Amino acid sequence: MAKHAPVKITALDTYDIRFPTSRQLDGSDAMNPDPDYSAAYAVLRTDDPALAGYGLAFTIGRGNDVQKAALDALRPYVVGLTLDEVTHDLGGFAARMVGDSQLRWLGPEKGVMHMAIGAVINAGWDLAARRAGKPLWRYIAELTPEQLVATIDFRYLSDALTPDEALQMLRAAEPAKSARIEQLLAEGYPAYTTSPGWLGYTDEKMLRLAREAVADGFRTIKLKVGLSVEDDVRRCSLVRQTVGPDVAIAVDANQRWDVHAAIDWLRRLEGFDLAWIEEPTSPDDVLGHAAIRRAVSVPVSTGEHTQNRVIFKQLFQAGAVDLVQIDAARVGGVNENLAILLMAAKFGVRVFPHAGGVGLCELVQHLAMADFVAITGRKDDRAIEFVDHLHEHFDDPVTIRDGHYLAPTAPGFSARMHESTLVEYRFPDGPVWSEQTVAALH
Numbered sequence: 001m002a003k004h005a006p007v008k009i010t011a012l013d014t015y016d017i018r019f020p021t022s023r024q025l026d027g028s029d030a031m032n033p034d035p036d037y038s039a040a041y042a043v044l045r046t047d048d049p050a051l052a053g054y055g056l057a058f059t060i061g062r063g064n065d066v067q068k069a070a071l072d073a074l075r076p077y078v079v080g081l082t083l084d085e086v087t088h089d090l091g092g093f094a095a096r097m098v099g100d101s102q103l104r105w106l107g108p109e110k111g112v113m114h115m116a117i118g119a120v121i122n123a124g125w126d127l128a129a130r131r132a133g134k135p136l137w138r139y140i141a142e143l144t145p146e147q148l149v150a151t152i153d154f155r156y157l158s159d160a161l162t163p164d165e166a167l168q169m170l171r172a173a174e175p176a177k178s179a180r181i182e183q184l185l186a187e188g189y190p191a192y193t194t195s196p197g198w199l200g201y202t203d204e205k206m207l208r209l210a211r212e213a214v215a216d217g218f219r220t221i222k223l224k225v226g227l228s229v230e231d232d233v234r235r236c237s238l239v240r241q242t243v244g245p246d247v248a249i250a251v252d253a254n255q256r257w258d259v260h261a262a263i264d265w266l267r268r269l270e271g272f273d274l275a276w277i278e279e280p281t282s283p284d285d286v287l288g289h290a291a292i293r294r295a296v297s298v299p300v301s302t303g304e305h306t307q308n309r310v311i312f313k314q315l316f317q318a319g320a321v322d323l324v325q326i327d328a329a330r331v332g333g334v335n336e337n338l339a340i341l342l343m344a345a346k347f348g349v350r351v352f353p354h355a356g357g358v359g360l361c362e363l364v365q366h367l368a369m370a371d372f373v374a375i376t377g378r379k380d381d382r383a384i385e386f387v388d389h390l391h392e393h394f395d396d397p398v399t400i401r402d403g404h405y406l407a408p409t410a411p412g413f414s415a416r417m418h419e420s421t422l423v424e425y426r427f428p429d430g431p432v433w434s435e436q437t438v439a440a441l442h
């Protein structure tokens with residue numbers, strides 16, 4: 001390498017990483033009875049051996065076959081770029097992939113290809129934050145309003161949010177940023193837990209985990225619902241009796257119902273003072289969510305499967321949700337999530353980020369914390385989901401204390417997995433797989 005040659009992206013390495021979580025029914029819900037938490041994992045290598053960027057798309061098993069192929073398709077769009085072309089122009093880095101017409105045909109801006117692009121965009125942000133020596137939340141928060149707005153694609157949004165409005169919001173938050181950074185470092189960011197509530201768990205296990213969650217400082221617990229209304233009434237009743245009136249209980253149907261079924265079912269659960277119903281129906285059904293919200297007193301939410309900023313815009317414009325989830329690995333990376341966070345702030349909708357799976361807690365904490373510092377200034381009326389699975393595979397795992405995520409201080413997006421995990425859990429050479437999974441290979 002010549003002495004002053006710019007550092008370049010030399011490779012996009014991709015990995016199919018799968019964990020056999022279905023053995024314990026961890027993660028089981030009304031639509032996903034046997035998830036094997038998996039990551040289609042992307043590494044942007046550079047010709048500086050000490051500097052790489054890490055990202056992932058989360059799947060629940062066999063989807064990784066397709067997801068990894070989508071990552072592989074992105075190699076020509078990133079290999080050969082200089083480091084500056086990535087980290088100094090994260091808007092352009094995203095636009096080249098999102099805007100490529102032949103890839104765009106597969107969406108546009110939704111599904112497998114968009115998730116793969118999101119993983120690589122996030123790896124670019126990870127690279128930028130590592131290069132700057134900052135955790136991603138702080139890297140985002142310390143960009144200027146102009147720099148942040150330059151990363152966002154406002155196409156299709158201007159009837160709900162213009163670049164000038166976004167600039168005004170970000171500028172209004174600027175004077176308080178440094179105080180909020182100190183507050184965040186001191187207090188952390190509220191977490192809520194789904195660990196007690198998986199549908200495959202017995203009542204005894206659910207109640208034991210609910211008691212432990214409250215003792216650990218969590219103020220909100222989420223239960224999976226949607227297989228049997230009688231079971232759901234019993235489970236909500238048991239948990240409400242166990243945790244008392246001061247701990248919030250949310251429920252999550254994972255898209256199980258048609259609109260009228262959701263309304264009938266939720267009327268049976270209205271007496272338990274639920275904090276929200278999550279994903280009552282198809283994530284694409286904006287008007288369906290609005291109809292459910294009009295019909296029941298339980299606050300309505302969705303978002304972990306909401307495919308892009310356009311559907312979020314419609315959810316806000318239609319008054320279809322009381323709150324939303326965002327997911328760090330579903331849409332087109334940090335850039336699109338910034339657009340969603342800004343719209344949520346403008347429409348006054350609280351964000352309860354989706355996490356769990358593998359790596360989603362590590363990733364999304366940064367977005368919530370950046371939102372607190374640089375956009376809304378709010379954190380105590382919202383919370384990030386927490387599930388205590390698979391954190392041990394990451395170099396910089398989340399830290400939870402007294403029901404709060406502690407702000408990461410290591411540089412980057414916390415997405416880097418141990419090298420040993422990339423070897424041991426690489427599919428299909430890793431753990432012993434279930435007969436069903438092995439059968440699907442043939």
Ligand SMILES: [Mg+2]
Pocket residue numbers: 252254278279304354
């Ligand atoms: Mg959910």
